[in-house]
Amino acid sequence: MRRSFAPSVVAKRKDRGEDDDGDDDEDWNINQVSKKKTGKKDHLLSSPHMCPFRKPLTPLGNQPLANRHGLSAHEEFIKKLLSKPFKIPIPNYKGSSFGSRALGIRRQGARCALHDPCEENALVLYSPPELSANEQLKVDMEKQPVHVVVDPLLCKVLRPHQREGVKFMYDCVTGSQIPDSYGCIMADEMGLGKTLQCITLLWTLLRQGPDAKPTIDKAVIVSPSSLVKNWSNEITKWLGSRILSLPIDSGTKDEIDTKLERFLAQQGRRSPTPVLIVSYETFRLHARVLHKSSVGLVICDEGHRLKNCENQTYQALTLLKCQRRVLLSGTPIQNDL
Ligand SMILES: Nc1ncnc2c1ncn2[C@@H]1O[C@H](COP(=O)(O)OP(=O)(O)OP(=O)(O)O)[C@@H](O)[C@H]1O
Structure with missing residues (x-):
């Protein structure tokens, strides 16, 4: 001063x-x-x-002590701290069996639905039970079920009968329609857009569930060979590159087996190709491989082709490890399905 x-x-x-x-x-x-x-x-x-x-300047002797590298004691301490090798704090910890999976950041707080159930035109497939104010105080919000809402991308194109169809199929495959039953027949007339309804169901199950996580991780679509490509095109038409399908319509036995094995080996929420599309013939011929692992949903297009239960394709489909099943047919009556 x-x-x-x-x-x-x-x-x-x-x-x-x-x-x-x-x-x-x-x-x-x-x-x-x-x-x-x-x-x-x-x-x-x-x-x-x-x-x-x-006045003479303060003598250097008053400065904090510096080591021979020119670092102060505090800098030396920080350097030592940062150069310590990382040690796993749990003794004998081996890590997850999915070596490639990165550690994520745990979500904190209450779960929430992927899409807004209150949005105009929203198609809500599942609503959690309403809680009283008193119950809300008691429950663990991190474990509360959430709404399942169809992606607005699809909601805006679905026609009224298709909205009903999607809701019907969702209720059936999740066991809400009939307890302990997880299948249905979608029998809209030809040209009413059953494919889009199934794609909507698939996309919803692959991304959402009441537990705020996907309901299924993989699905198989079985169709007449002439429609395999059509299914793949329709998925791209409505969902773009959001999911990749794996259509198998040609190839040697070994090639197909390898593709199927790779498809079945996928696990977890983000399978690169979660939808397999195969013909009835391919399914029957490669059933041995397909029976090795389970899938979340199977859709059988033109299901009236499964004429009776002695049919080999029918047998192969029955043995598939899959609980949720949808059968599509514009003419279900002719075969007494
Ligand atoms: N909501 C929609 N808006 C616009 N186009 C649609 C809609 N729903 C379906 N389509 C189109 O209508 C066409 C016929 O639909 P789709 O093939 O799904 O009918 P389908 O009920 O499966 O008939 P089929 O019984 O012959 O298989 C397709 O090109 C599809 O993309």
């Missing part, structure tokens, strides 16, 4: 007998310092490097 040199202030200071060895450079007086502190006036004055008007 600079001292005032106003004559009145200087006079007052002198009256009070204040000495001048404060911090201010301007007030430093080499004669006084030499008399009071060192008594080496002559020596100081005789030094050719000593300025008589400016």
Whole structure:
């Protein structure tokens, strides 16, 4: 802090007998310092490097200690801390069996639906039971079921009868229509858009569920060979690149087996190709591979082709490890389905 040199202030200071060895450079007086502190006036004055008007700088000895690398003790401590190798805190921890899976950040707080159930035109397939204010205080919001709402992308194109159809199929395959039954026949007339309804169901089950996680991880569509490509095109038409399908309509036995094995080996929420599309013939011929693992949903297009239960394709389909089953047919009556 600079001292005032106003004559009145200087006079007052002198009256009070204040000495001048404060911090201010301007007030430093080499004669006084030499008399009071060192008594080496002559020596100081005789030094050719000593300025008589400016106090000497603080000696370096007052600075924090530096090591031989020029780091202060604190910097040295931080460096040591950061260079410590990472140690797994759990003894003998082996890690997950899915080596490629990265650790995620656990979601905190209440679960929420993927799409807004209150949005105009929203198609809500599942609503959690309503809770009273008192119940809301008691329940664990992290375990509360959430709404299942059809992606608005599809909602805006679905026609009224298709909305009903999607809701019907969802209720059936989730066991809400008939307890412990997970199948249905979708028998809309030809050209009413059964394919789009099934794609909507598939997309919803692959991404959502009341537990705020996907209901299924893989699905198989079995259709007449002439329609395999059509299914793949319709999926791309409505969902773009959101999901990739795996249509199998040609190839050698080994090639097809390899593709099927790869499809079945996929696990978890984000399978790269979660939808397999095969013909009835391919399904029957490769049933041995397909029976090795389970899938979340099977859709049989033109299901009236499964004429009776002695049929080999029917047998192969029955043995597939899959609980949720949808059969599509524009003409279900002809075969007594
Ligand atoms: N909501 C919609 N808006 C626009 N186009 C639609 C809609 N629903 C279906 N379509 C189109 O109508 C056409 C016929 O639909 P689709 O093939 O699904 O009928 P389908 O009921 O499966 O008939 P089929 O019994 O002959 O298989 C398709 O090209 C489909 O993309």
